[in-house]
Amino acid sequence: MPGPYPVRFGTAELVRDAGRGNAWLVSVDGVAQSYVDLDDPAHLEFDYVRRFGDVVDRLPPGPVEALHIGGAACxxxxxxxATRPGSRQLVFDADGELVELVRAQLGLRVPGLRVRVTDGRAGLATRRDDSADLVVVDAFERATLAGGLATLEAAKAIAGILRPNGLYLANIxxxxxxxxARRFLATLLPVFPEVLLLADPGVLRGRRFGNLVLAASAGQLPAAEIAARTASAAFPARCVYGAELRKLAGKAAPITDADAPPPPKPPEDILGLF
Known part of the structure; x- marks a missing residue:
């Protein structure tokens, strides 16, 4: 099972975590893509994925209808x-070879889960309005955000797919x-009445390159609860919302299909940790 595998966007590698019985790191060209514990799917190793989980946990109890753009090991x-039995989920991933590798080596027989090989924007165009409780965008190609997913047009398409109190999560x-990040905030704020940002304090201050998680909704987000949970995590994150969030966005211009900056690229010396 371990070893190099050619995939659409490079060379994938599977590495077993010696500290856990059946946990695997999936990387492409040395860039970490996913960490999954097949015996304990409720274990979230990456900090930014744990922040995703913290926000999802505060949705109303019960199963959800979810759309994920970007899958890797799912x-x-x-x-x-695992935490919301009965959920129905659809994953769009543009790397068909990686999807097949994960299916063969790590399995994708997850109750209620379907995986479709398609570009994210093309996939969004196929979804019905008011069809999802949760939309997650976590799609990277060669360590940069997949094109067209951070634009105003994409945000409006996602807002249409979401139900009235649905949740949009994005990793940038x-x-x-x-x-x-400032431009992405300026893109979300005109579309969603509620937006918050979660990030490591050092990343938020611009002292180092890293992940930022955005949550947005037409309904009210439990920002204070999320802030308390992430502040007490093993690796604490800041939660920015309200006036502080608008100040962070400042006078940045929204990202559009016609005016999209190149996605930020991580420094070469941290690619293996990304």
């Missing part, structure tokens, strides 16, 4: 299936000055 879909990356 860590979050497995988590949702940025570094010094947070120029991309």
């Amino acid at each position: 860590t979050l879909p497995r988590y949702v299936a 990356t940025d570094g010094s000055g947070l120029p991309f």
Whole structure:
């Protein structure tokens, strides 16, 4: 099972975590893509995925209808299936070879889960309005955000797919000055009445490159509860919302299909940890 495998966007590798019985790290060209514990799908190893989980946990109890753009080893879909039995989930992933590798080596027989090989924007165009409780965008190609998923047009399409109190979660990356994150905030704020941001304090201050998680909804987000949970985590995160969030966005211009900056690229010396 371990070893190099050619996939659409590079060379994938599976590495077993010696500290856990049946846990695997999936990387492509040395960039970490997913960590999944097949015996304990409720275990979330990556900090930003744990933040996803913290927000999802505060949705009303019960099963959800979820759409995930970007799948890799399907860590979050497995988590949702384990913590919200009866959920129906669809994953769009553009790397068909990686999907087949995960299916063959790690299995994708997860209750209620379907995986479709397609580009994220093309997949969004196939979904009905008011058809999802949760939409998650976590799609990277060669360590950069997949094209067209951070634009105003994509945000509007996702808002249409979500039910009235549905939740949109996105993982982005940025570094010094947070120029991309500010523009992404300026993209979400005109579309969603409620937006919050979660990030490591060092990343939020622009001191180092890293992940930022955005949550958005037409309904009210339990920002104070999420802030308390993430502040007490093993690796604490700041939760920014309200006036502080709008101040962070400042006068940044929304990202559009016609005016999309190149996604930020991580420094070469941290690619293996990304």
